[in-house]
Amino acid sequence: MQTDETSDIMRRYNQAFLEHDAAMLKAVIGPDCVMESIQPAPNGTRYEGHDACMAFWVAIIEDPVAYFDVEDTMVAGDRAVIRWRFNFGDGGSVRGVNLMRVRDGKIVEALGYAKSPGQAAPLPDVATS
Secondary structure (H helix, E strand, O other): HHHHHHHHHHHHHHHHHHOOOOOHOOEEEEEEEEEOOOOOOOOOOOOEEEHHHHHOOOOOOOOOOOOOEEEEEEEEOOOEEEEEEOOOOOEEEEEEEEEEEEEEEEEEEEEEEEEOOOOOOOOOOOOOO
16 A cells, blocks of 8 residues: 555655664665755755755764654655654754655655744734634
8 A cells, every 4th residue: 555655665764864874765765856955945955866865865864963853744645744843953943844755665756844934924914812
């Protein structure tokens, strides 16, 4: 079943970051993976192909003080959403989500979005109760 496979791939992907294990990550990234990082706003940076995606992720994995807290992972078919907090190691952090897609047992898409300080969007002023 696709959802079971996707769940397993997401578990291994998350574990690679939690354990700072680049070899574990390499095993779940597809040759045609496309990844968009959370910075610079508003569009992030696009990485295409296994090697480009791995180079970005390995830099994060090999940082000895930075780490992820996985807050939740939701899976539906070949897609998943990972909600996370990235801790910079100096006390700062950022929260975000990755929208993921799996094909043939490998991650082929990873689109990152984050909450970040900056200019507030011009949202309507609506009272909450």
